[in-house]
Every structure is written in structure tokens, then in C-alpha cells.
Amino acid sequence: MIQETGKAYDNHFEPKEAKAESYVLHYRDRSALVRVVAAGERGADEFSSGEMIELPRLVDYPTPPERTVFAFRIGEDDFFLALDDEVATPAGFTYERVGWLRGVGPADLAFAAAVGSQLASWYRDNRFCSRCGHAMELAPRSREIVCPNCAKIVYPKIQPGVIAAVTDGERIVLTRYQGRALKLWALVAGFTEIGESVEDTVRREVMEEVGLRVRDLHFYKSQPWPFSDTLLMGFWCHVDGSRRIRTDHQELAEARWFSPEEIPLERANDHASLTGEMIELFRTKGAAGLGL
Ligand SMILES: [Zn+2]
Secondary structure (H helix, E strand, O other): OOOOOOOOEEOOOOOOOOOOOOEEEOEEOOEEEEEEEEOOOOOOEOOEOOOEEEOOEHHHOOOOOOOEEEEEEEOOEEEEEEOOOOOOOOOOOEEEEHHHHHHOEOHHHHHHHHHHHHHHHHHHHOOEOOOOOOEOEEOOOOOOEEOOOOOOEEOOOOEEEEEEEEEOOOOEEEEEEOOOOOOOOEOEEEEOOOOOOHHHHHHHHHHHHHOOOEEEEEEEEEEEEHHHOEEEEEEEEEEOOOOOOOOOOOOEEEEEEEOHHHOOHHHOOOOOOHHHHHHHHHHHHHHHHOOO
8 A cells, every 4th residue: 555665654743954865845736846767667557657756855956945844754764845835946857746646656755745745735724824814833843833823723634534345245345436537446435524433434434325234344454545635444344234235326426246256457556545455355355265
């Protein structure tokens, strides 16, 4: 998955200054400043393009950004964000869509650029206090944005959500969303509402999207999904009662049961997402192989 880079991710906040060799990331909206250092491979798809990137280091900028803040450390590398609206673009670097990063390498830099975009959006969206309108300030020793006028504190935005793999012991429910650019088969998914446990979210989303009741929820894994400010929690669960799907056509184009042999191979290269991992696990091991 996207966070499994083989290197340690350390986001303990430290009030430190970027050094010449530190990575200093910059974004415009949800596009990241990157340099493509290797082109894609033949037969590649959007999940594994074969493209390789480099990210800008402080030394690469013709003039250093004025406002930087420590973001995180991955392996031996420190990553900072440039909070300036515009920067002097380093030679060879261009702004590329953050969503594209899920298919590029190396894994640590793709993850850094994706997570950095989430942090950068949070800083950008909290320049003014949502309660009193005053200009906000960065807390010096923690990852907080504070209002010097009314003392409101804003913490990084992380939206919890669930992915639910519903099985009947032999098959799995796959769904396709309405009106999205990426019209791939996926699992039931949705955001946690106020007052809900994540288990409640699973039961509600499965009922809303495909009209099924579920039991025996088993937590599988979680993953940060910076593209939508989300922390996703994946569950296996068993249909309870009728297997007849009633598709919510407001949200879904289609939903149906698939045996492992029927699952399309379209996500076989989707190594970034928890959805892709769970579908591929079911396709290759089946319900019995997974103990479901
Ligand atoms: Zn305020």
C-alpha cells in the first residue's frame, strides 16, 4: 500500500530549519512540484506507470522559499513544506497532479509527495480563523494552527472512513460508482458520521449502498489516503440473511456478487490502495483461504 515504503515514517513535529539537502515540497492546489527522472514502461497502467520522480531539495531552488515548515522524516530524509503561494521553480521541475503519484516510484518519494499535499492543503485552508476571521499563526512546537485573537486551535484534518468487503463465504460484493472518472470495481466504502463507531459505519454503508445486512465484522488493516484527507479502515464482513442486492443508484452505477474467478484483473496492479489489496487477496485466496 502507499504507506508501505520500506522506510520509517516519522511525523514527530520538530521546529527545525531546512538544510541544503532537505526536501522542500511545494504545491499549487493539488499539484506537486516534481521532476520526472524516468519515463513509464511499455504496458504500464495508471496503477503502476513505471515513472520515477525526484522531489525538490532546498538547494535546487534558484531562490529559497520564504516560509518553510517541517513536515516529516522518511528514512534518513527530512521533508519540509514551502508555504509560499509561489516559488522560484527549480530547473526541470513541473507541477503534476497529486492523484498521479499513486502509480509512480520510488515509493518513499511518492508517499512523501502525496502526504505532503494533505498537509499543504491544511496549512493553506487555515490561514484565517473560521470562528473570528483573524489571521492564524503556526504553533511553534506542535502541529497546530492557532488564532492569537480567540485562541481557537486547528489540528490536521483527517476524515475516518471504512472499506467493507462483504462476502457470503464464496463470493464478494463489488461496486462501481456513478459519475467518477475512475469507473473501476471497488468495495463498499464511506465516511464515518458524527456519533458513529467505525463498525456502525460499515453496517450503515453496506445497507445504504447495496441493501445487505452484515455480521462478523473483522478488522483487516487501515491506511492513510492523503488524496481525500482520509484514514481508511478495511473490514471483512459476512452477509446476514438475504443475499439479494438492492443497489443505491444515486451513488452506484452497479453492484453484484463475484466469485474469485469472476473478479476482473483491472486492479491487479493497484498496489497503492487498501481496496486494491483486499480485492486482490480475495481473488487469489478466496473466502476459504482467508478464513472468511
Ligand atoms: Zn479566532
